[in-house]
Amino acid sequence: MVGAKRWVVRVAAAGLGVLVAILIGSTPAEIGFAKPRGGPSGSAVDSDAPAGMSAARDWLGTYEGRFEGAKGTIEISAAEGDRIAVNLVIGAPGCSGSLTLDAPAPTSDRLVLTTADEFTEDVCTITLVRHGRVIETLEDRCLASHGMQCTFTGRAKRKTAGA
Secondary structure (H helix, E strand, O other), X not given: OOOXXXXXXXXXXXXXXXOOEEEOOOOHHHOOOOOEOOOHHHOOOOOOOOHHHHHHHHHOEEEEEEEOOEEEEEEEEEOOOOEEEEEEEEEEOOEEEEEEEEEEOOOOOXXXXXXXXXXXXXXXXXXXXXXXXXXXXXXXXOHHHEOOOOOOOEEEEEEEEOO
């Protein structure tokens, strides 16, 4: 399956692993779930968030914090429809990484993003848990998205609220 990406996006609601979408073996655009941001179909929307975004408004904003081996930023913004854009960037001398994904708007304080790297075929999972103004992140098998000296696991505090 050369060139194709496998994407899985799950949103856990009230502690239950509610599977919102699974896409394996197709391109993200074919069903409109979890796709890398950029270009016309993935651009962020600067206007008011859609009505279905009301539960997700508490997530929107810019968060800064410490991650294993690096400092980092999480930017969460409204995207097209009932979706959010998540941009996670970490960096330190000798190590840097980033992930940018669109996902369904979260309906609880837990969001699980999963994507497969087309070269290594490892499935990278980022779990975000929101505690008020703080997001804790936990990664699993995301080495292809950053160096060996840092990870996406950490804690970030909201610095600015989203629109």
